[in-house]
Amino acid sequence: MLGFIARRFLLAIPSLFGLLVLTFFLIRVVPADPAAALAGENATPAQIAEVRRQYGFDRPIYQQFIIYLGQVARLDFGESAYSHRSVALDIKQRLPATLELTIAALLIGIVLGIPLGTIAAVHHNRWPDILLRILSVAGVAVAAFWFAIELQLLFAMELDWLPLRGRLGSTLIAPPTLTGFLLIDSLIAGRLDAFVDALRHLVLPTATLSLGALATIARFTRAGVLDTMQRDFVTYARAQGMPGRTLIWKFVLKNSVVAAITQIGLLFGSLIAGAVVVETIFDWPGIGFYTVQAILTADYKVMLAVTLLIGVVYAVVNILVDLIHGLIDPRLWEQL
């Protein structure tokens, strides 16, 4: 197992290097003059030349790339032109907020999606199944930014049940930062008020973000369960008189969730893309919000660092997914 993990990490290195090359050249080559973009609209030629020298844009591009590689190796991503702080520090402070949101959304997707998909498969072609099929197609067709605004409109503005934006109410003092996850930090500090408030703030963004994940997981679980139910061992167990519930929830489901779990790995990309939108609407102080700010201000150092971060997270998630596969279905170990 350790050998497998090591091998997978080694395999991830060339693709991460490729990602580094791709983003560097896209971000540096596509704009006509990055220095002019950074200096702003009203900059004088002298100011632009100063920015160009400061950022090293006057050197040949391959030299710039080598310098950049050296910086990445030291995890030094430079200073953000937007926040005037170290990019690495910004990311470190903002990452937990995004992880809290995406993990919550993924958990909702799994905890609701797998049972819903199973129920739909058991009632194949009857109303629970048809309802789920409609909902799962609708779930991926709805524009997240619009859904978020409609949720805000209904639950925050009209009914006033839930907070409109942010991670914590402005009247509350945040618990001391240990993990960066507000839910965990507030529990460690014994601050139940902060915990409840953070949870309330989490509801609407999570609901928006989990929609696509929930639809996808439910759909693949349904397909997997339908597939498994046609297998011989199910017929055999039925013939032996095994109760339906035990059969479905214990044996069929275990043989069916592999496809759904593969989807979870692929879903992570769309969750991160979704976080960009959701964080912008809910003023969530995470990586997605940061990315949009960086893109809007042509802050290319942040853009480079964030794409690399996403690539790393993506690689790690996919390795984890393979590990979970192995745990559920030990036969897969031999193929890995």
Add this chain to the structure above:
Amino acid sequence: MLILRKFAKDRPALLGAVVVLVIVLVAILAPVLAPYPGDVSASHLLLRLKPPSWAHPFGTDNLGRDIFSRVILGARGALVVAVMVVGLAMLIGAPLGLIGGYYQRWGAEAIMRVTDLFLAVPQLILALALAQLMSPSLKTAMLALTLTYWPFFTRIVYAETRRLKAALFIDALQCIGASAPRILFLHILPNCVSPIIVRATIGMGFTVLVAAVLGFLGMGATPPDPDWGLAIAESRQYLPDAWWFSTFPGLAIFLTVLGFNLVGDGLRDIVDPRLRRSR
């Protein structure tokens, strides 16, 4: 014909086809159907933010423009963007997939590695970054979306080409001396058409969605375009009072994407027998 008959039996897919057809018709006839076609750029400040009524079924926006008309007029823009992006992505992606799948030289290998790289970055983030770097406008948004969507076509055409390359009829063609372009474009490509169509249909819905996000974030359509995403962005400062301002353009996006997805799913079930079984 067989495909059509199977398709007709699939109720959700049929529903999707009807929705898509209606939206296409609305887009074509938009200037005729919209009750106030001049409301693309006009403003009637006396009619600001009026709730839905008989005269204005979807209400009016912050400049007093009829939202019903603007939603109808927006269909054209959304569909044009989707068709252009998916079409261009197909033109770039499919030939690359053919080359990547057919040849075994390093060039072909390089194409596939670059394709994988593009697929590893979330499409939305790449599109946002590219659109911003090329100075935001509707044209650059379309270019950015194309640049992020071609790898999907390359991937599927690559897989099909690899599979077909081993087929006996390709061996036969090689033996009688058919040139590589002839084999690729006259014999392999026609065999890839069905997965390409499925991908393109799903891609249409997806592109409408991502283009709306770009418009919403101010990196696509520019005012006074009747763009759906842009309208939702403009509506935010008038909430919660003008609920209709954001709700109806969003419903238009939802219906359009839903229609294309239903058709795409239906087609996929027909084309991919492995998935059909679980229906």
